Amino acid sequence: MKTVVSIGGSVLVPDLDAGRVEAYADVIGSLAAAGHDLGVVVGGGPTAREYIGAARSLGANEGELDQLGIDTTRLNARLLLAALDEDLASPTVPTDYEEAAESLHRDRVVVMGGVVPAQTTDAVSAALAEYVDADRLVFATSVPGVFDADPNEDPDAERYEEMTASELVKLVARGESLGSAGSNAPIDLLAAKVLDRSGIEAIVLDGTDPRAVERAVLEDDYEGTRIGPNHD
Numbered sequence: 011m012k013t014v015v016s017i018g019g020s021v022l023v024p025d026l027d028a029g030r031v032e033a034y035a036d037v038i039g040s041l042a043a044a045g046h047d048l049g050v051v052v053g054g055g056p057t058a059r060e061y062i063g064a065a066r067s068l069g070a071n072e073g074e075l076d077q078l079g080i081d082t083t084r085l086n087a088r089l090l091l092a093a094l095d096e097d098l099a100s101p102t103v104p105t106d107y108e109e110a111a112e113s114l115h116r117d118r119v120v121v122m123g124g125v126v127p128a129q130t131t132d133a134v135s136a137a138l139a140e141y142v143d144a145d146r147l148v149f150a151t152s153v154p155g156v157f158d159a160d161p162n163e164d165p166d167a168e169r170y171e172e173m174t175a176s177e178l179v180k181l182v183a184r185g186e187s188l189g190s191a192g193s194n195a196p197i198d199l200l201a202a203k204v205l206d207r208s209g210i211e212a213i214v215l216d217g218t219d220p221r222a223v224e225r226a227v228l229e230d231d232y233e234g235t236r237i238g239p240n241h242d
C-alpha cells in the first residue's frame with residue numbers, strides 16, 4: 011500500500027522535543043515494516059510562524075514569508091529524517107514531486123516539506139498523493155477532524171464524520187480566499203481541490219499521539235473526518 015502522511019507542525023514540533031520526533035519516526039518505521047510505502051510531508055509549526063512574524067515586521071512580502079515557511083518545513087523534515095533508520099528513508103529532502111516520486115520508487119520512505127509559495131503543506135500532501143497514486147492520505151493535525159467552524163474558537167463547532175471533497179472545497183472556500191503566510195486551517199483550499207479532482211480518500215485526525223496515525227493506517231481505526239470521493 012502507498013500512503014501519504016501529512017504531519018502538521020503543530021503535532022510534530024509544537025516545541026522542539028526529540029522524544030516526540032522519535033515517536034513519530036517509530037510509527038513511520040512500523041508502517042514501513044507492515045509493507046506501506048510512505049510519503050511523509052512535514053509542516054512548519056510555531057518556528058515557521060516566529061520567523062514569518064519577524065520577517066513580516068521587517069517588511070517582507072507574503073511570497074518571501076512563504077519561502078521562509080517552506081525553509082522551516084524542510085528543517086523539520088531533516089529533523090524527522092535524523093530519527094529514521096537510514097536504510098529506510100531517502101537521506102535528502104525533495105523540493106518537488108518528481109524528486110519525491112523517484113525517492114519513493116527507490117526507498118520505502120520519503121520525507122519532504124514545502125514546495126512553492128502561496129499554499130501550505132496540506133497542498134503538498136494532496137499533490138504528492140496524486141502524483142504517486144497513493145491509496146490514502148492521512149492528515150495528522152491538532153484537532154480530531156474537520157469541523158463546521160474552528161473548534162478552538164467556537165465551542166459549538168460540530169465535527170464532520172464524513173464529507174465529500176467537493177463539500178470540503180465549499181467549506182474551506184467559505185473560510186478563506188488565500189490564507190496569509192503562516193495561517194492556520196485544517197486543510198487549505200488547494201489541497202481540498204486536489205482531493206476533489208484526484209478522488210483520493212483522505213482522513214483528518216488528531217495526531218498529537220502518533221499512534222493514532224498507526225491505528226488509522228493499519229486498522230482503519232480512527233476518530234476524525236473521512237474525506238471521500240464525490241458521490242457519482
Ligand SMILES: Nc1ncnc2c1ncn2[C@@H]1O[C@H](COP(=O)(O)OP(=O)(O)O)[C@@H](O)[C@H]1O
Binds near residue numbers: 019155158
Ligand atoms: N473548520 C475547521 N475545522 C478544524 N480545525 C479548524 C477549522 N478552522 C480552523 N481550524 C484550526 O486549524 C487548526 C489546524 O491547523 P494548523 O494549526 O495549521 O495545524 P497543522 O499543524 O496540522 O497544519 C486547528 O487547531 C483549528 O484551530
Ligand SMILES: O=c1ccn([C@@H]2O[C@H](COP(=O)(O)OP(=O)(O)O)[C@@H](O)[C@H]2O)c(=O)[nH]1
Binds near residue numbers: 127
Ligand atoms: O508548499 C508550501 C508549504 C508551506 N508554505 C509556507 O510555510 C508555512 C508553514 O507550512 P504549514 O502551514 O503547512 O505548516 P503547519 O501548519 O503544519 O505548521 C505555510 O503557512 C506557508 O506560509 C508554503 O508557502 N508553501
